[in-house]
Amino acid sequence: MKLVVRVKLLPTPQQAAALHATLHACNQAATHVSRTAHHTGVRRNRELRTLTYTEIKTRWGLGAQAAQHVIKKVADAHTTLRASRRATGRNPHPHEPLTFRHDAAQTYDDRMLSWQLPRRTVSIWTVTGRIKGLAFAAGSHQLELLQRHRKGESDLIHHAGQWYLSATLDLPEAPQNPHPDGFIGIDLGIANIATTSTGHRHSGRRLNRTRTNDRALRTRLQKKGTRSAKRRAKRHAGKEARRARDINHKISKHIVAEAQRTGCGIALEDLRGIRERVRLRKPQRVTINSWAFGQLHAFIAYKARRAGVPVVSVDPAFTSQECSRCHHIDRRNRPSQAVFACRSCGFVEHADLNASHVISHRGWQAWDRGAESQVPARAPDA
Structure with missing residues (x-):
């Protein structure tokens, strides 16, 4: 590769x-x-x-x-x-x-x-x-x-x-594992950048506080509009991009290492065009658009290729509303951003963790139907 x-x-x-x-x-x-x-x-x-x-x-x-x-x-x-x-x-x-x-x-x-x-x-x-x-x-x-x-x-x-x-x-390239022992589902979200079906949440108060401070500073500099403010905004944007890239490298490395150690594949949501398809409230739009989820997806894919770990993309529709136990879909299953409570079977779980289990299940179904691993021929800059 x-x-x-x-x-x-x-x-x-x-x-x-x-x-x-x-x-x-x-x-x-x-x-x-x-x-x-x-x-x-x-x-x-x-x-x-x-x-x-x-x-x-x-x-x-x-x-x-x-x-x-x-x-x-x-x-x-x-x-x-x-x-x-x-x-x-x-x-x-x-x-x-x-x-x-x-x-x-x-x-x-x-x-x-x-x-x-x-x-x-x-x-x-x-x-x-x-x-x-x-x-x-x-x-x-x-x-x-x-x-x-x-x-x-x-x-x-x-x-x-x-x-x-x-x-x-x-x-x-490492030989790809033809018979993965299940798939690790990865839910990309607002409160947690990435949540795996094995229970790891890649985020935290410190990181979210830093992201909030970055957005506040960017807003102040844009409102000020002076030449010095524009220079500072440009310099700060580079710092934000480097920090996000570093964090995405660390998250992707941890996910791929876990999949390689357990003999599993990785299931990711196919988020291409998601910003045009999904309507979100303004605070959520700002949060979602301020993180390089596409870059994280690419990092996971190319690291998985080096490690011989299969990667599949699944349909992201209703992953946040589907129960990972009985697979009942209902928008009322999400009483709040962090809580999932199934209206059919009564199963209660953290919303991001439940979604990652749904993605894991869909990944295994896609692989069982003959889906091929989706990894790039050329990797981003190391």
């Missing part, structure tokens, strides 16, 4: 200037190639290379490999845009040519970039010459993954004033 590891570069001011110049040149060249593709109607990599390869090499001082990667980036962008527009029923060909940000990521292959892992440095091509001994920061686990499994291209990224390299890894 594919995994992406991101390491932080530590350039000197002179090295950073060279990296800036490289990204600017590559993306200006990419915009030029995109205009050519728009005016000529040629959007395939090979034909675009015939039209633009020599010009962008001489005009922007790109090396042979960099020029080819720029052209491929444009061709891939058009392919992605066409697929997206067809899926939404829109005209697959835009009326205006695509443009690329001056600091958009640029792809590097092994001819343009080499790693010296013991010294934690890289040698990287730039438009001003090759930079040797460019330091980077990485943990021991990342270094081990890079040493053993790095294969393919890397991306040079400039984000929020920092420089990164995202390297692609090719990891061996």
Whole structure:
């Protein structure tokens, strides 16, 4: 399976200037190639290379490999845009040519970039010459993954004033368990981010208090509207995203480890389009939309693939109203947010725990009907 590891570069001011110049040149060249593709109607990599390869090499001082990667980036962008527009029923060909940000990521292959892992440095091509001994920061686990499994291209990224390299890894997959001993149901919710059918609740007062404080600060800064408030809001948004990502990694790691230890699969609700389908009160909308549940779902899926744990998605309809004992569905089964009390059999349970049991049961039914494990071919950044 594919995994992406991101390491932080530590350039000197002179090295950073060279990296800036490289990204600017590559993306200006990419915009030029995109205009050519728009005016000529040629959007395939090979034909675009015939039209633009020599010009962008001489005009922007790109090396042979960099020029080819720029052209491929444009061709891939058009392919992605066409697929997206067809899926939404829109005209697959835009009326205006695509443009690329001056600091958009640029792809590097092994001819343009080499790693010296013991010294934690890289040698990287730039438009001003090759930079040797460019330091980077990485943990021991990342270094081990890079040493053993790095294969393919890397991306040079400039984000929020920092420089990164995202390297692609090719990891061996564990054989998937064909006969899981049941499924661990995962209920994603408001009071508890994730509740498992084994009884673990991944949340807590401290985390919920932090989320509440984050929303209050964001609201105050948006109301203030000054330039300094906008800068602070942007900086705080990055902090929120990093905290949520870290928590989602920890939750997904715990869930997958438990499933692997017990020989079970994992059942998740298919929440695609849930925000458009479900009507919630305003406080609940704010709480639900402030957490990256899609990211948590993706983390669980790719970690499960590495561990050989099957994952199935189930229909989320009425999981909060269905009794896990007699499977009677009634909206009156939820007298409050935290309590489930079945109107048919009298079963009483914490609402999130009951829902996780329902999801577990639906996961086993789906697997028994022949559903295949739903795990991604490419994982998010580690």
